[in-house]
Amino acid sequence: MAVFDLALCTLILLAALAAVAGPGLFRAVVFFVVYGVLIALAWVRLGAPDVALAEAAIGAGLTGVLLLGAVGRLSRAGADEPLTSRIDWPVALAAGLVGAMLVWAVLSLAPGPGLAPAVAEILPQTGVENPVTAVLLNLRAWDTLLESVVLLAALIGLWPLARGGAWQAAAGPVHHALPDGVLAGFGRLLPPVALLVGVYLVWAGAYQPGGAFQGGTVLAAAGVLCVMAGLVRAPGMAAPLWRLALVAGPGLFLALGVAGMAFGGFLLFPTALAKGMILAIEMVLTLSIAVTLALMVLGPPEGGGAQ
Amino acid sequence: MTLDLLRLLLTIALTGAGLVFYVAGTLGLLRFPDTFSRLHALTKADNLGLGLLALGLAFQAPGWAEVAKLALIWLLALLAAGTVAQLVARAALGRGAR
Structure with a gap:
């Protein structure tokens, strides 16, 4: 199963990258939905089917539909596609900082059963x-x-x-x-x-x-x-x-x-x-x-x- | 024991065949020239592929309830894929695709 988990993690990272880095809003939303479905699969692998259900239904499904609706509304209103492939450095820096803090938080978690007992x-x-x-x-x-x-x-x-x-x-x-x-x-x-x-x-x-x-x-x-x-x-x-x-x-x-x-x-x-x-x-x-x-x-x- | 082995072999053969259909459908989606032939490749291949996957997994199910759930999943996906294919095709037609 290690191969499967590794492939899953790679796919999650690729889908996330495609969602934020690719050109075009519609494309970004489609990859966001793919990302959500893969994340749900990851929760199943972690033994958390409750979170997987919520992620699939609300994270990927509902949020995806809301975002698609927003994209449709924007194009109907004749709005220009605001998203370019150019990197927005302040946003990238802030996201990178939050990401680094999350990695630090995960690494500093004390190993153990948590609150389950x-x-x-x-x-x-x-x-x-x-x-x-x-x-x-x-x-x-x-x-x-x-x-x-x-x-x-x-x-x-x-x-x-x-x-x-x-x-x-x-x-x-x-x-x-x-x-x-x-x-x-x-x-x-x-x-x-x-x-x-x-x-x-x-x-x-x-x-x-x-x-x-x-x-x-x-x-x-x-x-x-x-x-x-x-x-x-x-x-x-x-x-x-x-x-x-x-x-x-x-x-x-x-x-x-x-x-x-x-x-x-x-x-x-x-x-x-x-x-x-x-x-x-x-x-x-x-x-x-x-x-x-x-x-x-x-x-x-x-x-x-x-x- | 031999029954277990037989079930395992059936699962491997059926899910393997299902994956072939998925690969064929994906190739069609990537290589075919227009919306309609892409839809044709995708829906046909995915429906059959998912059916074979569900059938293959049914041999690993612990009871009839799980087999029924797998069948329901396949039927729902079949219904949804067919409907969505029609809607996408109609939208493409409306936008003036050939």
């Missing part, structure tokens, strides 16, 4: 069997709560980009899919499978790799596909039910966190209730993440038919 010891009290989920939704619930709020903030930051008159219109550009075309057929076939996979990923997160972010990304992709295929109209930003879906996850998380104060502190889940509380948060958070990500990919309204 400590988590394994406390695992029976967390209410879940997957140590990664235990850390994300119980031991370090703060981080996950703030992450879900950051996601919401990013979407709110996107909305003001809507053109003046289009504020009430459906999110995203106007889609022109043929009603009986290939995309419409694909859009009818895939969502049931995606729904199954998304819900499975969330449910499995309690005892094996998976979770709200990974499941939510799959569900968001199914939703975006339905909109692009012309099967479903994108929601408008003013629709109250959709806004409720956006804030339900972080809201419930926050509410249960406050409820934890009755048991000793903010975000402290009592062992007897932890499983139910974490499951409830995961379910509702998945819905919120799915809607947030889908609306983020669709982008601000561009004057399509209102919902």
